[in-house]
Amino acid sequence: MNAYLYLALAIVAEVIATSALKASEGFTRLGPSLLVAAGYGVAFYFLSLTLKSVPVGVAYAIWSGAGIVLIALIGWLVLKQPLDLAAMLGMALIVAGVAVIQLFSKAAAH
Structure with missing residues (x-):
């Protein structure tokens, strides 16, 4: 199985677990x-x-960036927690950073 599919499953499981913490x-x-x-687990x-x-x-x-964004979205949609412009900008920067790593870093291809 593809490593990035494993990573996606790990992220989904972590988001479910973190959402259940509250x-x-x-x-x-x-x-x-x-x-x-x-x-x-x-x-x-x-x-x-x-x-x-x-x-x-x-x-x-990737794990932390996706997790931050997904948990923030769940907080906003399900728990009715507000997301202001600064929070959304910060998350956009995190996503952009992950994209830069994936697209341009030699470490990602290792």
């Missing part, structure tokens, strides 16, 4: 707490598969 209410609710633990498993062929710095840049 619902876990400090790990006092069993269902959401189990979802957090399972989600992070799946995320790290697929991240470990990704790292067999993608450099750790590149994989982590």
Whole structure:
């Protein structure tokens, strides 16, 4: 399977786990707490598969950049948390940085 598919699965699992953190209410609710633990377990498993062929710095840049944007979107759409212009600009810069790494860095091709 493609390493970037593994990375996408890791990101989705991490976003699900992170989203469930709020619902876990400090790990006092069993269902959401189990979802957090399972989600992070799946995320790290697929991240470990990704790292067999993608450099750790590149994989982590993509993982964190995508995670930040997706969690912010979930916060905005589901939890009704506001996103101001500065937050959106900052996330756009993160995405741009990941794109620069992917498109122009020799580290990404390693």
